[in-house]
Amino acid sequence: MKPVVVVTGAGGLIGQYLVRTAPRWAPDWEVRGLTRRDLELTQVPAVETMWETLNPHAVIHCAALSRTKDCEQDPGAARLANVLVTTHLSTLSRDVPFIFLSSGEVFDGRRGWYEEADEAVPINVYGRTKLEAERIVLGNPKHSVVRIVLTAGTSAAGDRSFVEDMCRAARAGKDVRLYADEFRCPLPAGAIARAVWDLLGAGRPGLYHLGGSDRLSRWEIGEKLLPYYPVLSGRLIRGSGRDHVGAPRPADLSLCCDKIQTLLSFRLPGFAQWLERRGSDGDPWDYPAS
Numbered sequence: 001m002k003p004v005v006v007v008t009g010a011g012g013l014i015g016q017y018l019v020r021t022a023p024r025w026a027p028d029w030e031v032r033g034l035t036r037r038d039l040e041l042t043q044v045p046a047v048e049t050m051w052e053t054l055n056p057h058a059v060i061h062c063a064a065l066s067r068t069k070d071c072e073q074d075p076g077a078a079r080l081a082n083v084l085v086t087t088h089l090s091t092l093s094r095d096v097p098f099i100f101l102s103s104g105e106v107f108d109g110r111r112g113w114y115e116e117a118d119e120a121v122p123i124n125v126y127g128r129t130k131l132e133a134e135r136i137v138l139g140n141p142k143h144s145v146v147r148i149v150l151t152a153g154t155s156a157a158g159d160r161s162f163v164e165d166m167c168r169a170a171r172a173g174k175d176v177r178l179y180a181d182e183f184r185c186p187l188p189a190g191a192i193a194r195a196v197w198d199l200l201g202a203g204r205p206g207l208y209h210l211g212g213s214d215r216l217s218r219w220e221i222g223e224k225l226l227p228y229y230p231v232l233s234g235r236l237i238r239g240s241g242r243d244h245v246g247a248p249r250p251a252d253l254s255l256c257c258d259k260i261q262t263l264l265s266f267r268l269p270g271f272a273q274w275l276e277r278r279g280s281d282g283d284p285w286d287y288p289a290s
């Protein structure tokens, strides 16, 4: 019998990649992906029954209210989904490895190239809920937090990744304003999934940053996507975060990932390098077996 690992948020972008690539990167685990349809994580009695039934040997917690705009509009829903649910699951999982997916948005973005030891000062509701949940999770020395970055991927419904957002807007005849002064270190969801499986296998709990080696502005990201997504042609508008209307946006969320790199079976790629090497068939954001 293989040990059971539960992946929450299995209907979401990263959860889908974790479940789909588990046979490739985590063959010694029996993976049980939980979508919201399988289990509404705010329903405490149902969650406790499920945990008793599954008795997981590890948990990778991806479920969240993951859009900064949604969190800013409904802080109560954000705290329920991102803090209270995470607190409950980490308590139920107190004796086993628990990996919580957090975000670089715990930083204010004033400096960039953040290390794990740097002070986190979130400037929006989403970042504040993530930081509060991190502190609760890290209260257990068996548990881990992985702050990940802007993730490119292909989702079942085509509505989960920022690349899909951009293409959908372009297909609807809308311009896509990309900020030339907002910097990220994006990664493909396939690389995120492989790294998280490596981290589970390493058995080294703690706080980690997980991002790509390229620091790019949103505008530069758009420019690099253009050759591969012709629908974006003529639709990209160069803008500035100073004109952004809505939740405060951290300017530079580049992350230093030397700590997690020592545990990985592969080199964390740059976004540009990934695009140049990607195959023409299948999912361009998956990490092929060889």
Ligand SMILES: NC(=O)C1=CN([C@@H]2O[C@H](COP(=O)(O)OP(=O)(O)OC[C@H]3O[C@@H](n4cnc5c(N)ncnc54)[C@H](OP(=O)(O)O)[C@@H]3O)[C@@H](O)[C@H]2O)C=CC1
Pocket (backbone or CB within 6 Å): 008, 009, 010, 011, 012, 013, 014, 015, 035, 036, 037, 039, 040, 041, 042, 061, 062, 063, 064, 065, 066, 067, 081, 085, 101, 102, 103, 104, 148, 149, 150, 151, 152, 160
């Ligand atoms: N994608 C990115 O660029 C980044 C993501 N992250 C973090 O990584 C994690 C995964 O992100 P991602 O896959 O993109 O997020 P998604 O929004 O694509 O997926 C989150 C999933 O969680 C589910 N969910 C939310 N609330 C509940 C609930 N109460 N009960 C059950 N399921 C619930 C959602 O269900 P439903 O489908 O029904 O809405 C959804 O399928 C999140 O914690 C996110 O904050 C961090 C940095 C970057």
Ligand SMILES: Cc1cn([C@H]2C[C@H](O)[C@@H](COP(=O)(O)OP(=O)(O)O[C@H]3O[C@@H](C)C(=O)[C@@H](O)[C@H]3O)O2)c(=O)[nH]c1=O
Pocket (backbone or CB within 6 Å): 066, 067, 068, 069, 103, 104, 105, 148, 149, 150, 151, 161, 162, 165, 166, 176, 177, 178, 179, 182, 218, 253
């Ligand atoms: C900044 C920006 C965003 N967008 C789009 C992309 C995105 O899908 C949508 C909403 O912006 P969001 O801030 O919600 O999404 P995004 O900027 O993609 O933020 C993501 O960043 C990482 C670090 C996370 O933690 C994720 O959970 C998610 O919040 O707006 C543009 O079209 N142009 C832009 O210049």
